Amino acid sequence: MGNQKVAHLRCGLLISMVTVGCVLSAIGVVVIGAAFYAVGGVLGALWLRSIVKTAAADRRCEELRSVLERSERHCLEVLRKVIYYVEARDPHWGGHSKHVGELSERIARELSLPDAKCAELRLAGQLHDIGLFAVSDSVLSSRKKFGVSELDCVKKHSEVSYEVLKPLDCLSQDILMGIRHHHERMNGTGYPAGIAGEKVPIEARIIAVADSYDAMTHDRPYRDAMDPMQVMSELRRCTPAGYDRQCVDALARTLKLTALEADTPDPAPVLQAPSS
Numbered sequence: 001m002g003n004q005k006v007a008h009l010r011c012g013l014l015i016s017m018v019t020v021g022c023v024l025s026a027i028g029v030v031v032i033g034a035a036f037y038a039v040g041g042v043l044g045a046l047w048l049r050s051i052v053k054t055a056a057a058d059r060r061c062e063e064l065r066s067v068l069e070r071s072e073r074h075c076l077e078v079l080r081k082v083i084y085y086v087e088a089r090d091p092h093w094g095g096h097s098k099h100v101g102e103l104s105e106r107i108a109r110e111l112s113l114p115d116a117k118c119a120e121l122r123l124a125g126q127l128h129d130i131g132l133f134a135v136s137d138s139v140l141s142s143r144k145k146f147g148v149s150e151l152d153c154v155k156k157h158s159e160v161s162y163e164v165l166k167p168l169d170c171l172s173q174d175i176l177m178g179i180r181h182h183h184e185r186m187n188g189t190g191y192p193a194g195i196a197g198e199k200v201p202i203e204a205r206i207i208a209v210a211d212s213y214d215a216m217t218h219d220r221p222y223r224d225a226m227d228p229m230q231v232m233s234e235l236r237r238c239t240p241a242g243y244d245r246q247c248v249d250a251l252a253r254t255l256k257l258t259a260l261e262a263d264t265p266d267p268a269p270v271l272q273a274p275s276s
């Protein structure tokens with residue numbers, strides 16, 4: 001029974017008791033009338049107390065919810081600041097996480113994923129490289145091809161991102177998995193887990209495409225920026241071994257590159273250096 005119905009019944013019972021008490025007192029049955037008054041009064045007081053208690057509990061819940069929301073907002077703001085300072089170590093990286101967040105959300109919308117998932121993907125894209133704080137400045141800004149130890153260090157960043165963010169209740173498991181596996185490749189040659197195909201979470205497949213597109217369309221210490229059509233053909237060349245075809249198609253559609261692609265002959269492969 002709903003709370004409103006119970007309240008109506010209680011109110012009705014209270015009024016009936018007081019009315020009966022009045023009638024009995026008026027016709028001379030004073031003792032029984034007074035008893036009705038007394039019981040009605042006690043019940044009324046008890047009900048009033050429970051109403052006040054419930055209202056106080058509701059108010060407390062509301063306060064706690066608002067404290068929780070504030071602390072989640074604060075926590076995300078701190079994380080974005082960390083990303084900002086990670087990227088500020090090298091001018092080439094400025095804005096990368098923000099762009100990946102935006103592109104990931106656009107790809108997700110193009111794939112008709114639910115609104116909540118699209119919003120999660122924006123956040124996952126913004127946070128995906130937070131683990132780069134564990135990579136030294138000299139490696140991050142290196143103009144040379146990475147050696148084995150440097151490559152090992154860089155390859156740890158997605159796992160570090162995951163470990164840093166894992167304790168936060170405000171991030172869903174889907175976001176965390178998208179971040180952890182954003183360097184997996186469809187044929188299993190990526191890292192950190194070397195998983196392949198459908199085992200790579202859709203969030204990670206989307207972030208991988210957005211990440212590579214943004215990295216390739218911007219200057220890096222080891223190469224100049226490529227134009228969007230060159231990048232699309234590079235992504236196509238690495239699909240389906242590296243990237244999910246649906247995600248690459250969705251990227252081309254959302255960037256309105258599909259028609260241009262149809263008119264462009266396939267250029268030679270360009271990418272040799274790491275994409276992010």
Ligand SMILES: [Fe+2]
Nearest residue numbers: 128129158276
């Ligand atoms: Fe990354």
